[in-house]
Amino acid sequence: MTDPLLSIVIVNFNYAAFLPQAIDSVLAQTVACEVIVVDDCSTDGSRAVIEAYGGQVTAVFRAANGGMSAAVNTGFAQSTGAIVLFLDADDFLYPDAARRVLDAWHDGVAQVQARLHLVDADGRVEDVFPPYEMPLASGDVTGGLRSRGRYATTVTTGLAFARSALDQVMPIPEQAFDRSADGYLATVVPLYGAVAAIDTPIGGYRRHGANHSGFAADMAKRARWRVEHDEHRYTALRDHAGRQGLAVDPSPGMGDATHLEQRLASLCFDRAAHGYAGDRRSRLGLAGARASMAGGMSWKRRATQAGMFLVAGFTPLFVARRALAWKLERSSRPKVIDWAAGRLRRLMG
Template sequence: MHFTKDRLPVSIIIANYNYARFLKCSIESALCQSYDKVEVIVVDDASTDNSAEVIASYGSRVKARVREENGGHAAAFNTGFAASRGEIVLFLDADDYLYPNAVSEIVDAWNENTAQLQFRLHIVDESKEVQDVFPPPEVPFDSGDVTPQLLRRARYQTTVTSGLAFSRSALDAIMPIPPEDFRQGADGYLVTLAPLYGNVASIDTCLGAYRMHGNNHSIFAEKLGQRARWRVEHDFHRLEALSEQAADVGLTVPADANLRDPIHLEERLASLCVDRQHHPVADDSRLSLAAAGAVASMEMNISLRRRAMLAAWFLSVGLLPQRMAKAILSWKLVASSRPAFLARVSKTIRYVMG
């Protein structure tokens, strides 16, 4: 079929579980897009609040899919995708929302080789006040053919669920998402596998909002070890899925690819330092992880000064006494744990060195 941008149908799939208080805002943002070939699918993952009533109030303006049993992120995505018809598909978390121009901008940037498009999001609080940008503006997206990064370190610079759009052809090749391995973090599966089937395009402006609140899965400030362990195990699931999918297209992923990924190594160090008893890799050592992290940092697509600072951070965590190492880990990974003076210095360094 001839590729014509202005004829591309788009599906926005909203995945909801007990977010009734945010759901109306999310649905309205999808319905109010300036692009007119948009279908809105709302998947309710067996919520126990009044989400069903909120969804029902939209009648035929949305496709409603109500799951009888809670299955998590992957199951909700799978349900929504099965009901969708768009050539471009967005998965929107129910506590987030899009700006009216989002789909128009996505379609304008799309081409026939695009498997995935990513864009920045404003970080907002519960009252929609803008706090920051995600990913930070000083961190460049990886674009184009990112397969070499995936094959080397099983990650590239991308974003979260609500800042992503996918081609239907790429999703057809990788869906359904394994529901048990990706009960949370299903976007990690999608961004890891979709680039095997086309290019990644990026938009540097904010096309929506990522709402931070006390119930986000990504908020574990008081449980650093638990958060780190979950992320390490999630990375292992991603690597396994990538290895299997890559084999299908004649590619090979090294078994130790995660050891060249600074983000994975940060979390693995945190898991080891904070809760060694439950750490998932028995033979890990602080020094070996820190050394790998320092080397991996110097290969990142950021400024030389930022790479050097990150490498120095890894080495300090590996070499300093355990108590000091834990403090330094916490200060980097949980912003709320930083002393006031360090928070000010960190913010200054971020903008000076961006």
């Protein structure tokens, strides 16, 4: 049986330092893929890097910078594959990634999702994302989406989508999702088919000072952005669910531990700018503890996360802030604790 064509779209903005590894990793796949590189008007020499590959890739140079979702929309419009994977230019894939995505595919699948290795700026493996004690969701995930607006998923580089599903949800709303195309896609695509999961990492998800996942040490600003991003996701979710006659919980975030920890951080670090007038630490802490214990993680991780919520909800503010900072900002943790936690997770995997 002939494999469907997999299009891999590399999305780049000022990642010239990492871009060659991303492109080389796609060209090294053990099955032939359509390779598209979209440059979102970089100013750091990325164009020369891309042009050096000549006809090995399809290069698209946007005339103006539009943000991540605009670049993803551009790449999707250029692609022809029945399956499309969007690769962040600071990440990379292992040589068998495409083969494993194709092997996981079957009729009715709208999204394949896989774990990734967390790597540092030099590509050294530090951890696994999501951690192994958090099972990746598979099958019909619409129940979790409709009740709490989330299910166990991954980030851009670990996601591949059926073109038939993307045709239902593209283009991505560029203003609402300018920095997080995966947040939109992973929220609405599963409404159009099943999710298949690959439990072992298919590539490297790079954490470094320049990427969005590590932006700003301002905890309140970052938390507010993520909470606002969730509200945009809920709007998109209601839209696409409504098209199929499906209802969404009026307040899905109140059952979602990930949303609640960001909301608590926003409240604790900058109450004046917090966007929910009725929020109280105790209410969010209790809701977060309940959501943690109801989650699909290992019991140890559930208990640990629930404990963090209770600390953040009921201890003095300075203690609550420290607990949230350690949970949400990796660089704030003592190095020995961070190293030990990562080591334990790798051993468990």
